[in-house]
Amino acid sequence: QVRLVESGGGLxxxxxxxxxxxxxxxxxxxxxxxxxxRQAPGKEREFVAAINWSGLSTYYSDSVKGRFTxxxxxxxxxxxxxxxxxxxxxxxxxxxxxxxxxxxxTGAKFxxxxxxxxxxxxx
Numbered sequence: 001q002v003r004l005v006e007s008g009g010g011l012x013x014x015x016x017x018x019x020x021x022x023x024x025x026x027x028x029x030x031x032x033x034x035x036x037x038r039q040a041p042g043k044e045r046e047f048v049a050a051i052n053w054s055g056l057s058t059y060y061s062d063s064v065k066g067r068f069t070x071x072x073x074x075x076x077x078x079x080x081x082x083x084x085x086x087x088x089x090x091x092x093x094x095x096x097x098x099x100x101x102x103x104x105x106t107g108a109k110f111x112x113x114x115x116x117x118x119x120x121x122x123x
Contacts, residue, residue, distance in 0.1 A: 002026040002112040004096045009117030012086055016121075020081040022096030022114060029077040033104040036070060036081045038092035038119075045095070049081060053102035064090075086121045093118050 008020040020036070035050035049070040050059045058070050069082040079096060094117050097110035 002098060004098060004112060004114035006094065006096045006114045006117040009094060009119045011120045011122065013122050014086060014088055016086050017082070017084040018086065018119060020083065020094055020096075020117060020119070022079045022081075024077045024079070024096075024098060027098055027100075027112070029098075030074040031102055033099040033101055033108070034070075034072060034079040035097045035099070035104060035110055036079075037095045037097060037110075038090075039095070039116075040089075040092040043092075048094070050104040050108075051079065052104055057104070059104060059106070083119070086119075088121045088123045091119060091121050 003025045005023045006020060012018055031053050033052050036048040037045050038048050039045040047061050048064055049068055051070045051072055055072050067085045072079045096114040098112040100111050
């Protein structure tokens with residue numbers, strides 16, 4: 001059974017930084033593309049970032065490109081989301097997700113999800 005556990009969320013002022021972590025188990029992590037999504041109150045869940053199995057290919061939504069960085073540590077079965085220059089509109093619950101595939105492409109589906117971690121950015 002796949003288990004994804006996010007951590008690192010919290011309250012931060014606008015312009016600040018946070019690093020989210022997602023510890024994975026129950027899957028062959030090194031062969032899985034991983035992603036981050038977020039859902040703000042009253043809005044649909046949206047794609048934030050993804051990384052292929054090799055770590056060599058990364059993808060970002062336009063709203064976070066240049067501010068967020070996704071990375072992975074296969075030795076620790078963990079994927080990270082480094083968030084900088086945070087804005088109040090980044091406030092959301094952030095979810096980690098895993099694909100049963102090595103690669104990600106735009107619109108690709110993720111089969112496993114974490115429980116989410118809250119990120120709140122104050123103005």
